[in-house]
Amino acid sequence: MGVRIIVAGGGIGGLTTALALVRAGLDVRVVERAAGFGEIGAGVQLGPNATRVLDSLGLGEALRDTAVEPVATRFLRWADDSVLTEWPLAGQVRARFGAPYYTLYRPDLIAALAAAIPAGTVSFGRQVAAVEDGRTVRFADGATETADVVVGADGIHSAVRTSTLPETAPRFSGMCAYRALLPNDTEPVVRIWLGPGRHLVAYPVGRGARLLNVVCVAPADDWPDESWTAPGDVTRLREHFDGWSPEVRKILDRVTEPVYRWGLHDREPLPRWSTPTTTLVGDACHPMLPFLAQGGAQAIEDAAVLAASLATAGPAEALQRYEARRLDRTARIQRQSWGNNVSYHLPDGPEQARRDEALAGGAIMSLDALSWLFGHDVRVGDRPGV
Ligand SMILES: Cc1cc2nc3c(=O)[nH]c(=O)nc-3n(C[C@H](O)[C@H](O)[C@H](O)COP(=O)(O)OP(=O)(O)OC[C@H]3O[C@@H](n4cnc5c(N)ncnc54)[C@H](O)[C@@H]3O)c2cc1C
Numbered sequence: 001m002g003v004r005i006i007v008a009g010g011g012i013g014g015l016t017t018a019l020a021l022v023r024a025g026l027d028v029r030v031v032e033r034a035a036g037f038g039e040i041g042a043g044v045q046l047g048p049n050a051t052r053v054l055d056s057l058g059l060g061e062a063l064r065d066t067a068v069e070p071v072a073t074r075f076l077r078w079a080d081d082s083v084l085t086e087w088p089l090a091g092q093v094r095a096r097f098g099a100p101y102y103t104l105y106r107p108d109l110i111a112a113l114a115a116a117i118p119a120g121t122v123s124f125g126r127q128v129a130a131v132e133d134g135r136t137v138r139f140a141d142g143a144t145e146t147a148d149v150v151v152g153a154d155g156i157h158s159a160v161r162t163s164t165l166p167e168t169a170p171r172f173s174g175m176c177a178y179r180a181l182l183p184n185d186t187e188p189v190v191r192i193w194l195g196p197g198r199h200l201v202a203y204p205v206g207r208g209a210r211l212l213n214v215v216c217v218a219p220a221d222d223w224p225d226e227s228w229t230a231p232g233d234v235t236r237l238r239e240h241f242d243g244w245s246p247e248v249r250k251i252l253d254r255v256t257e258p259v260y261r262w263g264l265h266d267r268e269p270l271p272r273w274s275t276p277t278t279t280l281v282g283d284a285c286h287p288m289l290p291f292l293a294q295g296g297a298q299a300i301e302d303a304a305v306l307a308a309s310l311a312t313a314g315p316a317e318a319l320q321r322y323e324a325r326r327l328d329r330t331a332r333i334q335r336q337s338w339g340n341n342v343s344y345h346l347p348d349g350p351e352q353a354r355r356d357e358a359l360a361g362g363a364i365m366s367l368d369a370l371s372w373l374f375g376h377d378v379r380v381g382d383r384p385g386v
Contacts, residue, residue: 048093050296197219237259
């Protein structure tokens with residue numbers, strides 16, 4: 001009999017892992033605690049490092065139908081909409097990295113992944129409580145199931161991680177993200193306004209670029225410890241961006257109740273995240289602040305590397321190899337994302353002027369500066385010369 005694999009969690013990481021394992025001819029089941037597929041209705045950016053993987057899993061056409069391919073990323077100054085830097089995406093990214101840069105409506109991405117997996121692969125309403133003896137999954141209702149390999153794709157609060165590794169505390173960034181979707185009336189550009197203590201991101205998503213996805217990152221001194229999402233207040237949201245540029249005001253004037261906000265947490269990079277029979281993917285092992293837009297993309301990369309390893313080696317060796325190939329890269333992205341919490345939010349002054357100069361010169365954010373991120377091909381590692 002082949003290796004039986006249980007994946008806990010049916011988000012971006014769990015579904016991509018399941019699809020990659022199915023494509024590799026392996027026996028996989030996904031157990032998801034929710035009653036159905038439930039990605040929040042918001043946007044996600046996927047760089048060519050992730051779309052290359054999804055294309056190789058056969059999702060190229062499904063994504064082309066629903067994704068937006070923005071023409072540029074543009075950083076703007078908070079006070080007056082002046083452009084700090086801009087780089088081309090569509091065309092340039094494909095030519096240089098061999099895959100597109102997409103912005104997607106999250107439910108479209110989940111639907112494309114779910115449609116590609118054989119019916120019956122995912123069981124809903126099954127909350128994993130713990131993994132016992134490395135192979136036995138115990139569910140919240142007391143039921144148990146045994147597998148040869150258990151993969152935790154169950155997010156930042158992972159029950160699989162808690163029961164297989166020493167516990168580490170999540171780190172709160174002090175920031176929260178308000179998310180909103182509006183009817184879109186803008187060109188296909190990813191716009192990021194940087195200002196003192198805050199930033200705002202807006203880009204179109206959905207079929208025909210019909211929606212504008214807006215993420216407003218602001219301080220959250222009042223964040224209740226135990227809560228990860230909380231209802232937001234539009235008036236408070238607008239106050240956060242008082243005095244910002246006309247375009248920012250125009251966007252925020254269109255946001256209506258209800259709005260929700262997410263506390264932004266990560267964890268210090270882990271030294272390891274596998275045992276001979278268990279491993280983790282995505283936010284379960286390397287949660288990161290969304291300030292490089294890479295959390296979902298890294299879960300997608302994890303999925304491909306894990307499936308390739310399990311297809312070519314026994315579980316213990318495969319999980320070791322997978323982890324070894326992923327530790328340094330994901331730790332680097334976690335650290336850089338955490339660092340952007342400072343550099344994106346500098347108060348006006350000499351440091352901010354130096355940052356803006358570096359941005360304008362393409363030294364810190366540009367296709368050149370990010371080629372280590374976008375040029376990575378999980379099949380071969382970093383591609384020289386991109
Ligand atoms: C504001 C914001 C913007 C972002 N923007 C981007 C972006 O542009 N690009 C990008 O790549 N990433 C982005 N991210 C990060 C990205 O959303 C996450 O990294 C990604 O969703 C992680 O996927 P995952 O599958 O690992 O975990 P999750 O999305 O957390 O999925 C975990 C799944 O497991 C299930 N589950 C949890 N516990 C259990 C259990 N005990 N038993 C069974 N099932 C369980 C959950 O219900 C869920 O379905 C952003 C994040 C935020 C907050």
